[in-house]
Structure formats: structure tokens, C-alpha cells
Amino acid sequence: MSHDISSLRKFVSPEIVFGAGSRKSVANFASNFGARHVFLVSDPGVAAAGWVQEIIDLLTEAGIRTTVFTGVSPNPKAEEVMAGAELYKASECDVIVAIGGGSPMDCAKGIGIVATDGRSILEFEGVDTITTPPPPLILIPTTAGTSADVSQFAIISDPDRRFKFSIISKAVVPDVSLIDPQVTETMDAYLTACTGVDAMVHAIEAFVSTGSGPLTDTHALEAIRLINRNLEPLIQNTADPYLREQIMLASMQAGLAFSNAILGAVHAMSHSLGGFLDLPHGLCNALLLEHVVAYNFNSAEDRFRRVAEAMDIDTRGMSKPEIKKRLMNRIVELKKKVGLEARLAQLGVTVSDIPHLSGFALQDPCILTNPRKSSLRDVQVVYEEAL
Numbered sequence: 001m002s003h004d005i006s007s008l009r010k011f012v013s014p015e016i017v018f019g020a021g022s023r024k025s026v027a028n029f030a031s032n033f034g035a036r037h038v039f040l041v042s043d044p045g046v047a048a049a050g051w052v053q054e055i056i057d058l059l060t061e062a063g064i065r066t067t068v069f070t071g072v073s074p075n076p077k078a079e080e081v082m083a084g085a086e087l088y089k090a091s092e093c094d095v096i097v098a099i100g101g102g103s104p105m106d107c108a109k110g111i112g113i114v115a116t117d118g119r120s121i122l123e124f125e126g127v128d129t130i131t132t133p134p135p136p137l138i139l140i141p142t143t144a145g146t147s148a149d150v151s152q153f154a155i156i157s158d159p160d161r162r163f164k165f166s167i168i169s170k171a172v173v174p175d176v177s178l179i180d181p182q183v184t185e186t187m188d189a190y191l192t193a194c195t196g197v198d199a200m201v202h203a204i205e206a207f208v209s210t211g212s213g214p215l216t217d218t219h220a221l222e223a224i225r226l227i228n229r230n231l232e233p234l235i236q237n238t239a240d241p242y243l244r245e246q247i248m249l250a251s252m253q254a255g256l257a258f259s260n261a262i263l264g265a266v267h268a269m270s271h272s273l274g275g276f277l278d279l280p281h282g283l284c285n286a287l288l289l290e291h292v293v294a295y296n297f298n299s300a301e302d303r304f305r306r307v308a309e310a311m312d313i314d315t316r317g318m319s320k321p322e323i324k325k326r327l328m329n330r331i332v333e334l335k336k337k338v339g340l341e342a343r344l345a346q347l348g349v350t351v352s353d354i355p356h357l358s359g360f361a362l363q364d365p366c367i368l369t370n371p372r373k374s375s376l377r378d379v380q381v382v383y384e385e386a387l
């Protein structure tokens, strides 16, 4: 009997506590891991918003010491991971907590790997490279978009190669994720838009990925539906707790989908932009999205029809080219309404960067699950369209 493994699908997820106030259970979970000294990773902006001090207070009340590390830049660098791991070891910490956006969370994942294994973080690039279990990890996301809090990805920048590399492993799925919409209330409208569109990209790429399947499809479609309906109203009223919760839920579902179905060309190309030119991840994705959809559409027509339906487009009786046009129009309209209209050239990308960018994009693991096989020339053309 033949055994075809290409149709097998797996699903990994952290233990999730979702809802307003869930962050306040951080000390209970840390205690359950036997924490005596927590290594708390964040960034200066999140600390200035007061969220770091609240976590320190909660841990202190439970008799747990903390060492705080906020030396994380927007695209976390390999040397920041190494510095964090040194401090973790010197402070004799035993559990890692991170509160922040994708950057502190990815940095915390890297710190955990290096703190137990000892080698350079650069040696863990790729899929399933971690053989020593990292310390217990509790993540508290403060943005609704990156989904590092549920994913088996850690994305780290290597400034020497000007390259953002991916670590993909079940070992970087956190043990606990405290997903609390209240902490996203300090995000401004622009960051809300960038991270919200990033979550939309996660959901669309996961749904059309060659790794998609029944375990991830429902999460991806629900995320698309929620973001399509709630992101514009949230940008109009960023303090609305109901809308914050809807977008946080969408981000979580998109994260569960892409962590397991993996992504596609938008992420391969935006990781390349982020590594080469140190540009913000969500914005890069937003600027590339409709161009990649146009490129991919004919390779996954039925999947894109279902994406269009999740975006409330009534596709009954429509021809395939018509569905493609309506879907692209809706994506462009959504981006415009949330204020993300720039083109890559306005971020400082030039025609002469495109060969480098395309070469790096083809080395990114996310390109492997893109529904359309991509050559160097294909990727160059899509960058040119987005310029």
C-alpha cells in the first residue's frame, strides 16, 4: 500500500488565555513553571506605556524576581539576542516572559534558544534545528497582528548579511500565550493599521498556501472576515474595546492558520525588504499584497474565490477575471481606508535594489508554500509592480 505523506497536516498551538485582563494571570503561569527569577523581555515603547512595570509588580507580589531586558530594535538583531541570552544566564533566570509586539517576542524566542544551547543564534536558521528544549516561555502580545505569540516562527535580522532569517520549530511555540486586547489600546491608528493588515496577509497567505488544509482553513477564513469588517471602524475609533477584541481575535486566528499552513511570496518578499533596508514588516506586507494576489490568482482561483467571499464579495455568477478584479479592488480600498497607500519607492526602495531583494526572497522558506512556483524573474517583476 502506498503511503502519501503530502496530504498529512499537523497543528500546533500554545496554551492560550484570550480576553480582557488575561495578562494579569502571568504570575500564576510563571509559578506553575516553578519560576523564581523571570527574564522579562520588552521594548522601550512598551515600557514607556507602563505595561512592563505592571508585569514586574504582578510577579513581585507572587514572590518572583525579575530582570528586565528592553534592548530590542524594531527588526530584532542577532547581537541583541546574544546580549539578552548573556544577561539571562548571568542573572540565573529560569522562565522567560515577553510583553510587546513581534520584535520583543521573536527576540525572546531567540534568547531562550541560546540560553540553553549556548551556540550563536545564527546557527539555528531553518526548519527544526533546535535540539535542546528552551526555558518555559510566556508571551503577552501588545499588537494585534504579528502573531509571534502563537506561531512556530522566530524572525531575526543578521545585519552582516542584511538578511532576515527564519527559525521554524515547535520549540519556539510559547508554552503560554496571554492574549489580552486591553494592552493593544496604547497602539496608535497607524500601528493598528500596519499590524491589522499584516494579520490579513497572514490569513490570506495561509489560506492559499500549498500547506493549507482543514485544520487551518476555518481559522484563516474567520480571520479574513473579522479584519475585513472591523479594521476600518477600529481605525476610526482606536479606543473601542469591542473592535480591539475583534481584531485581536482575528490576529490570533490568522496566527494559528499561518503557523501551521506557513505563508507565501508576500512574506518571503517582505522579509527580504526588512532585512536589506530595515523597513517595518507590516508596512512592507501591505505594499506588496495586491501585487502578489495578482501574480498568484490563476494558480489558486478557487481558493481566492473563497477569500473574496470572506471579504463579503458576492461572487455568484461572476467570471474568474471579475472575481480577481473585485478582490484586488477591495484589498486596495481597505488599505486606503486605513491609511496605507504608499509605494515601495516612497520607502526608499530603488530599482537597483531589486536584484538583491529578489535573490534573498527566493532563499526565504515562505516562498516554498506559495501557490505559484516562483523564479527570480517572477519575483523581480512583482517588486517592480509594487515600486
Ligand SMILES: [Fe+2]
Pocket: 146, 198, 202, 267, 281, 285
Ligand atoms: Fe507577518
